[in-house]
Amino acid sequence: MSKKYNSVMSEEFKFFAADYPDSPGVYLMKNGRGRIIYVGKAKRLRRRLASYFQKNTGHTPKTKALVAQVRSVDILLTGTEKEALLLESGLIKKHRPRYNVVLKDDKQYVLFKLDKRSEFPRLSMTRKVVRDGSVYFGPFTSSAAARTTLKLLGKVFPLRKCSDGAFRNRVRPCLYYDIHQCFAPCVRDVDSNMYMDQVHRVEMLLSGKSGELVGSLEKKMAQASAEMRFEQAAEYRDQIRAVKKTVEGQVAVIHDRRDRDVVGLAETDAGLGLGLLFIRQGRLLDQKHFFWPGLTLDEGPEVLESFLVQFYGAGRFIPPLIIAPHDVDNEVLAEVLADRRTDSVRVVVPHSTQEKKLLDIARSVARQAKEKKDTITARLQKVLRLVEEPLRIECIDASHLGGTDMRVGQVVFDAGRRDKAASRLYAFPELEGAADDYAALAAWTVRRVESGPPWPDLVLIDGGRGQISAVEKALSECVEPVDWELASIAKGPSRRAGELEDLIFRPGRKNPMPLKPGSAELLFLQMVRDTAHRFVIGRQRRARKKAVLNSELTSLPGIGPKTARTLWDCFESLDAMVEAGRGDIESLPGIGKKKAAQIHAALQGLKKARSS
Known part of the structure; x- marks a missing residue:
């Protein structure tokens, strides 16, 4: 179980070794705005933190820039170093700190x-x-x-x-x-x-x-x-x-037929590149590269370890052998990878001539990696005048059906790509019949703050100045105010979604932001808004359709709410239930022969009624 220590926020952080335990755990460094800018783990927290704040330690430029921004440090104690490694990986993925090695393209292949x-x-x-x-x-x-x-x-x-x-x-x-x-x-x-x-x-x-x-x-x-x-x-x-x-x-790149991945690092003028080769049964199946600006080969060991933990996550295919450019003298890392694979995993440096040639190929791939400077998120930061690049954008849209079934849909875009798994639909039965979008957005704000991080870098609201003011006011009234960047997108004079003259508003500005009609930035924000709108409308219609079908199902003799839920869990649709045989229904949990016969007869009667 983790235990949390909080340091006091100050204008200039002063480190006192006695304030920190000399045990395994994770540390979270925060800047003056309270944002987490670095997450790290250590077998001995006191010694690791002391290494940051000692003078004349020969830090790399990245570490010097990090230390200069630290205003507070929180720590989470763990029982073992392995727990610390797993917790660090989860926190990096959740918070995406600025100074950590973060995989922006960490999708499952x-x-x-x-x-x-x-x-x-x-x-x-x-x-x-x-x-x-x-x-x-x-x-x-x-x-x-x-x-x-x-x-x-x-x-x-x-x-x-x-x-x-x-x-x-x-x-x-x-x-x-x-x-x-x-x-x-x-x-x-x-x-x-x-x-x-x-x-x-x-x-x-x-x-x-x-x-x-x-x-x-x-x-x-x-x-x-x-x-x-x-x-x-x-x-x-x-x-x-x-x-x-x-x-x-x-x-074919190697004579044996073993599955292996090969990781290569290469330093360029702009930063550090990483090349990854996927070799299956001795054949080069595919390759991938990653890039981190401003890093050097001096940070190579840290980059390599952080990459391996993040990339080979749960649910990803992990080969039994990983060829790396450095010795990874970390038994805990090997143990974590083996747990995820449910079999042994070896991370080794190349030994044979063929493996060394493969590492050279991976380094060549790494040299091809470049920073994508002209990304849509970087351009949004500039045109919307945001403090930081909006890597995580959460777009919300309030919707109701004639004053009933009030919902707020939330879709998430991470580094310009939609993260479907992060989509959420918020229901507000207390607002039933109100048809008040402002109240729904305010209620969403409270629930979103309560749900905790990862925090959005930008919240995009479907609406105008009124909608953005409702969210801004709700944020200011929270017990612990949260610093979010807000923007809203209002339909143009024709009131039709997708029009080039759609307007973008920001807090504290009477006039809309000067985005050119047809610009990439405006088109992207329109696409995000339309995605949120389709999501919430689609979910509302699906919920209403299922309610109608469920009502039709429970009206049949012998099928109550509990039996209906069992049927929905085992069949994809009402049509599949109607076409099911008596034996299929009898095999369901909690349904015997007599009840199965009754349900089957009722479904067949429904089938005849539908066809007539």
């Missing part, structure tokens, strides 16, 4: 997932690794390229495409069966041995054994041709072409 637990496995795309017995292949930094490959494989290896829920409830073959891209094991009697032979071929291809697969297919094609089974020979021919097209962009 695309993987291929082969669910081998199923009687008829399915190949699909995913961005998250789940320890459920499935086999994963990748990663691919380009989702478009991954979709193209999946589409190509789907044409010549006719495995099922539908989800498990659709597979269980389907009553007739889908379109993929009609175009000969699926065996339709959902409704047809398919030979499992023949199906698993196709699965084995796909697995060989994605595992890097394309040479063996092509050789095997060529033999089968020749045999089928000799036996005058020309249609089957043509299928083998098409599979051979698909295999060759899939692997033609992959280069």
